[in-house]
Amino acid sequence: MEDLFSCAPPVAPSLEAERWIEHLFSARAAINGQVVRRKARDVERIVGWPRFRQELRRRGYSAVRNSAQVVVFCNAQPVIPI
Numbered sequence: 001m002e003d004l005f006s007c008a009p010p011v012a013p014s015l016e017a018e019r020w021i022e023h024l025f026s027a028r029a030a031i032n033g034q035v036v037r038r039k040a041r042d043v044e045r046i047v048g049w050p051r052f053r054q055e056l057r058r059r060g061y062s063a064v065r066n067s068a069q070v071v072v073f074c075n076a077q078p079v080i081p082i
Helices: 015-025 040-047 049-059
Strands: 035-039 062-066 069-073
Touching: 015 035, 015 040, 015 049, 035 040, 040 049, 040 069, 049 062
Parallel strands: none
Antiparallel strands: 035 069, 062 069
């Protein structure tokens, strides 16, 4: 399946990427089941969309992208557009 989120080539696995993911999900808001927001270009540049989506699936979280931002819902509740 084509990666619709990324124009850049896939990012090779790195310690920096794993630290970035750990830092994101260790934020107080993430731990408390709230939302965290990051720049889409950081996701693409540091981690890559495939690895980011893999981590979301592993944790049971969902995320949306709007303009240059990614909002991660750090809980398993459904996201309902309004």
